[in-house]
Every structure is written in C-alpha cells, then in structure tokens.
Amino acid sequence: MSSPTALNKxxxxxxxxxxxxxxxxxxxxxxxxxENCGLPYEVHPNxxxxxxxxxxxxxxxxxxxxPDFIIKGLDGEWLHVIDVKNSFGAYGIDQANKLRxxxxxxxxxxxxxxxxxxxxxxxxxxxxxTKPLNEKQPFVTDNFDxxxxxxxxx
Numbered sequence: 431m432s433s434p435t436a437l438n439k440x441x442x443x444x445x446x447x448x449x450x451x452x453x454x455x456x457x458x459x460x461x462x463x464x465e466n467c468g469l470p471y472e473v474h475p476n477x478x479x480x481x482x483x484x485x486x487x488x489x490x491x492x493x494x495x496x497p498d499f500i501i502k503g504l505d506g507e508w509l510h511v512i513d514v515k516n517s518f519g520a521y522g523i524d525q526a527n528k529l530r531x532x533x534x535x536x537x538x539x540x541x542x543x544x545x546x547x548x549x550x551x552x553x554x555x556x557x558x559x560t561k562p563l564n565e566k567q568p569f570v571t572d573n574f575d576x577x578x579x580x581x582x583x584x
Contacts, residue, residue, distance in 0.1 A: 449473050456498055456514040459547045467574055469509070470502040479533040495530045497542060501574050508540050510574055515544045518555055518568065522546070531557040543578055554581040 443450050444457040451457040464471055480493040501510040513531070515522040523544055531542040535558055546553045546568075553568040556578050569581035 452498075453514070453516075455516065455547050459512075459514050459545065459552065460499070462547075463552065463573070464499055464501070467501065469504065469574060470506065472500040472502075474498065475500055477534060477538065479530065479537055493530065493533065495534045497534075510578060511538075511540050511542045513542050513544050515546055517546060518544060518553070523557070528557060541578055543581055556581045 443452060444454055445451075446457050446461065449457075449460070451460065460473070464473075474496050476494055476496045478492060479495045482492040483490045497511045498514045499510070499512040500508055501512065503509050511534070513527070515527075517523075527544075531544075535541040541556045541558055543554050543556050548570075551570055551572040553570050554576075555568050569576065
C-alpha cells in the first residue's frame with residue numbers, strides 16, 4: 431500500500447491498486463480477507479436508502495449508504511454486506527451508523543455486518559437484528575464461509 435497510510439485525525443486515505451480506502455484497517459481487511467477470497471465482491475458500492483422528500487415546498491435531503499464491501503456468492507447473491515470499524519462500541523459504531531445500517535437492511539433486505547480486524551482473523555456482529563440477550567459474544571472467523579445469522583448473537 432502506498433502512502434499516505436492511514437485514516438487518522440488528519441483524515442488521510444490509503445491508496446491500493448485501483449481503490450481508495452478510508453483507513454489502514456479497511457485496506458488491511460481488503461488485502462488479507464477480500465482480495466483473494468475466491469468470491470465475487472464489490473468495493474464501496476453506493477446505495478440510496480432514503481429519497482429526497484418535499485414538505486410544504488421545503489426539501490429534506492435523501493440519504494445514501496456506502497458499505498465498505500459486498501461479498502457475493504458465485505451466483506451473484508449477496509452473502510455479506512461489510513462495514514469495517516475500529517470497535518463495536520459507541521466510538522466505532524455511532525447512532526448515525528446504526529441508523530444507516532438499519533435503513534439499508536430495511537430497504538435492501540440484507541443486514542450490515544460490522545467487522546473489527548484482528549491479527550489473524552476478524553470479529554463480526556450483524557447490526558440491527560434481534561438477538562438473544564444472554565449471548566453477547568461476537569462471531570470470529572478468518573473467511574466468508576458463514577451466514578450473517580451466525581453473527582447476530584452480539
């Protein structure tokens with residue numbers, strides 16, 4: 431990866447091949463887990479989650495959401511909609527993120543999986559999905575051979 435390296439307080443991006451990543455962690459996730467996963471994928475696809483609305487002559491702007499990655503099955507069906515985060519806490523996933531994740535899932539019928547990259551694997555939680563209150567551990571994996579429902583127990 432070429433410099434500038436990581437998104438930090440200065441807001442630097444990471445440039446790798448034909449992509450511009452928002453953070454070093456996002457770029458690392460791509461290189462380590464996505465790039466050679468053997469499945470079709472998209473990087474930074476853009477989705478409309480709420481359209482522009484007019485109220486009494488005024489306009490309320492629409493909302494868009496751009497997940498970091500969509501991993502697809504060989505048939506083209508979405509397997510995972512991924513958003514790389516620094517943590518699962520309020521710092522990593524704020525209320526605005528949660529709202530966008532929920533609106534995306536409601537409109538497109540597929541939840542967003544928040545991912546935290548670790549040394550040899552990644553932790554996953556599926557956002558906005560009802561889950562048992564007594565199970566509070568994130569799902570841990572090093573590949574995409576799982577169903578998003580496996581990560582709903584956080």
